[in-house]
Amino acid sequence: MELRDRVAGLMEQARAELAELVAIPSVADPRQYPPEECARAATWVLDAFATVGFTDARLAETADGSQAVVGSRPCGDPDAPTVLLYAHYDVQPPLNEQAWRTPPFELTEVNGRWYGRGSADCKGNIVMHLTALRALGDDVPVNLKLVVEGSEEQGTGGLEAFVPPNADLLRADAILVCDTGNASVGVPAATVSLRGMVNVVVSVEALASEVHSGMFGGAAPDALAALVAMLGTLRDREGNTTVTGLDNSGAWMGEPYPAEQFRSDAGVVEGAALLGDGSVSDMLWARSSVTILGIDCPPVVGSAAAISPRARARLNLRIPPGTAPEEAEKALHQHLLAAAPWGVHVTIDTEATGSPFHAATDGPAYGAMAAAMQEAYGRPMAKLGQGGSIPLCNVFAETYPDAELFLMGVEEPQALIHAPNESVDPSEIANMALVEALFLQRYATARG
Template structure:
């Protein structure tokens, strides 16, 4: 029986186990969700991998209080390469429960897809690891290490610190970061580029208190108007991000993102235009992108005829490879200060920053992956970027400079990760399980 047939026979077990795992409300936010749910998920993962030969599988507490499942499994060939398998069991909160068509923590099959929080990001990828190992059975061709963390979605850095403090524990020749996905269902891809980010909160103060707009409006500075004027300078009429000092003309050399597919994936209205004067791929993966995440100002309901003395906004700047986070942070802060009108007071707080990441995609692990994807999907692997940030990748690259880092997984655009109605196509779990199993075989045979 070949790998595809074995995996097909395993799919009922995949659905049963993913149902169990999705039912655990493993949101790593103890203020809103019971921490016991994360511990349940961690222990579930530990037990499953223990049964797949990771006899030392255990929970390791990280600096943010979360638990990572770590373990090792060795093959019979002492000269075989080592592969680290990564995923995370924590999930995003469901956000607005009323926006879900199905219960967020109950796996529900509809129109051939499996719905529920974490079905794709990232519990579906945990099942890929398990299914690949089950399909291989006792024929393990490489040494394996495992880390499945519990705070990736919160970004609190527990695993990043753990890697740096325990470098030898997770050292490997190739690292499979299974937390991304394909270009579309049935279109295999490796993600080779991640944008970094800078988050800031900008506060504008213009007056010591509110003033009657009839008595003082027109001469007194308006903090909200000043903030709006500042924010308006961050994009031009076409939607390009226009921060002084940041290159806005880079192009993407990998797989193109068709505009019509992007319009569908993004849920755009027929009357709306795709932003920017580059291709969709350029705008998403090669150029900086500024998003206004939130504004504090008087709400419409209950607002008075008064001039706002104070207003603030939370901004997110995504930065492509080739641009370092400190440089982007300085450019954004300098731009905001220079754009402030009327001598208003401006305070800027940096909430977080992270560097972009670009993988080296010309080594034996990528050759093995490309062959595995061709075998599993019957079509060539493409190279994608991703707009999101995974700070762990930079830590892994710095800690293990000789390792090949591969980002892949089941999270294609229709999965709607982080949004209501997240789902996974079970065909992607099956195909990516075959990819992983075949990759391990291929890598063992071509690794120098």
């Protein structure tokens, strides 16, 4: 039986397994969900991979208290290449549960897609791995290693801290980082570029306390107005990010992202313009962008006729490959301080930074993967960037400088990862499982 038929025959089991996993609310934030849920998901992953040959799989404690599932599956040939399979079992919180059309922790089919938190990011990729390995059975001509982490969405760095001191445990010739996805359903892709990031909280203080806006407004400095003025300098009229000291003229050289497709994928309202003077691909993958994640200020309901003495905002600056996070952090701090009006007091606290990543694409793993995607999908592999950050990729690259990193997975724009109504197209699980199985077969000879 051909691999494609084997995968097709496994999709009923894949759906049942994904339903079990989605039903576990494995949000790695004990303030929101009990830590026992992540422990339950870790045990599920451990048991599932034991059934596909990872008989030594175990739970490894990481620095942030999360548990990673690690294991190996030798093929019996010490000269065969080694492939590391990666995914994560923790998920984002459901956010506004009223915005979900289906229960967030219950896998539900609607119009051919499977809905539920984690159905794509990243439990769908766990099921993809399992389906690929079941389709191959005993015919896996490479050595396999496995790591499935439990705190990726929280960004607390458990696995990043675990890898360097345990380098031999996960050492491989090729690393499949399965936490991204395709250009669209049916369009296979490799993610070759990731933006880094700088997260800061900027606080403004102008008065000792609230004062009456009628008695003091017009002369007393307004902290909220000062903050708004500062934030307004971060973009120009076209929407380009304008942090002083950051070059923002980059151009994306890979697969384009059609503007109309982006409008649909992002849900841009009728009449609203896309931002920036570059293409969509330029703005997403080759240039910096700043986002205001949140503002602390009086809410409209319950607000009084008073001048705000203090206000603060949380900012997320994404940076493309070629920009160092420490340089971007310094530039953002200096820009905000220089933009502050009226002598208000400003403090800036950096929450987190992460480096951009760019993958090499000229090795045997990329050749084998391109051929596998062509065979599975019947069309060439596209090369994409991703605006999000995966700091683990830089840790892998630094720890294993000779390894090829390949970013792939079942996610695509319609999946709405991190948002209400996350879903996965089951055809992507099937096709990407076939891709992985074909790759493991091809890579054994491609590397030689």
